[in-house]
Amino acid sequence: MSAFFITSSGTEIGKTFITGLMLRQLRAGGFSVNALKPVISDYSDDRFAESDTAHLLAAMARPADSHTIAAISPWRFAAPLSPDMAARREGRNLDLAEIVEFCRAAMAGPEEFLLIEGVGGVMVPLNDRDLVRDWMAALAIPAILVVGSYLGTISHTLTALDSLEKAGVPLAGIVISESADSGVPLDETLATIARFIGDTPLVCVPRLGPESDAMAAPDLTALLRKEGRSA
Numbered sequence: 001m002s003a004f005f006i007t008s009s010g011t012e013i014g015k016t017f018i019t020g021l022m023l024r025q026l027r028a029g030g031f032s033v034n035a036l037k038p039v040i041s042d043y044s045d046d047r048f049a050e051s052d053t054a055h056l057l058a059a060m061a062r063p064a065d066s067h068t069i070a071a072i073s074p075w076r077f078a079a080p081l082s083p084d085m086a087a088r089r090e091g092r093n094l095d096l097a098e099i100v101e102f103c104r105a106a107m108a109g110p111e112e113f114l115l116i117e118g119v120g121g122v123m124v125p126l127n128d129r130d131l132v133r134d135w136m137a138a139l140a141i142p143a144i145l146v147v148g149s150y151l152g153t154i155s156h157t158l159t160a161l162d163s164l165e166k167a168g169v170p171l172a173g174i175v176i177s178e179s180a181d182s183g184v185p186l187d188e189t190l191a192t193i194a195r196f197i198g199d200t201p202l203v204c205v206p207r208l209g210p211e212s213d214a215m216a217a218p219d220l221t222a223l224l225r226k227e228g229r230s231a
Contacts, residue, residue, distance in 0.1 A: 001110075001111060001112060001114055002112065002113050002114070002224060003113075003114040003115075003116065003139075003141045004116070004144055004172060004224060005139060005142070006019045006116065006117045006118060006144050006146060007144070007145055007146070007164075008145065008146045008147065009146075009153065009156040009159070010121040010148075011124075013121075013146055013148045013177060014148065015052075015117055015118065016037075016055050016117060017055075017177060018146045018177055018220065019115050019117045020055050020056060020058070021205070021217050022115060022220045022224065023035055023056070023059040023060055023115060024059050025221045026112075026113050026221055027060070027061070031112045031113055032111040032112045032113070033060060033111055033113045034060070034106060034111040034113070034115075035056045035059070035060060035072060035114070035115045035116070035117065036072045036073075036103060036106055036114070036117065037053050037056055037072055037073045037119075038072075038073065038074060038075055038099055038102055038116070039077075039118075039119045040073050040075070040076050041078075041079060041080055041083060041119065042077075042080035043073070043076040043078060048064065048069070049064075052073075053072060056072060057069075075087075075094060082120060083119055083120075083124065083125065083126050083127075084126060084127050084128065093127055095127070096127070096129075096130040096134060096135060096138065099126070100139060103116055103139055104139070107139075113224060116139070118135065119132060121160065122163050123160075123163060133163055133164065133167050133169065136164070136169045140170075142172035143171055144174075144175060144224075145157070145160060145161065145173075145174045145175070146174075147174060147175070147176055148176070149176055149178045149186050149204075150179040150184065153179070154192055158193075158196055172201070172224065173201035173203065174193070174201070175202075175203050175204075175205060176189060176202070176204045176205065177205050178204070178205060178206050179207075186204055190204050201222070201223055203218050203222075203223065204218065205217055205218055205220070
């Protein structure tokens, strides 16, 4: 199995959208897939259809029921806050070791590709001690960094990259997901970021409507189908 961690420079950037595109493109290419969204905030059974978990299940063509929801998102919190704050409101606490163990169990599965979507950005707290970055470092699998095209994204992107490098997290590539109502030209954002990332693969995904076919987007599976990326 080849496993990847999908992270971001912040929240509401497009991690789930990009993860869903990758899953659909992999499936269209004949690959077997699995995806996890282990930790999710702002979750409600009443609004399940709007959740990241629902989007990932749909991308894998799996039904949504109590079993499938728990199978990919066991740590669900109601408050639209960082995981540490959302858990605290419910008198709960996230244990990094348990999250890592859950992910590693999925990494031993039969699928050819596993995509693990994080929560928020690289430096979001999971508890009083651990960050999403620590979660990625513990898994030691390549990361895909999803960033936006809004004004300010260049600084946010390079800061996230610096943080990942310091933690020793391998980077498989960067995806620029075009931000809504962005006044910054996408090609200029790409060119500027490219100057600072060496030979790291960089792909731009233009703004796509909710009904757009995944195959109309650039091929994101090239970031995943590199020799030697097995976990």
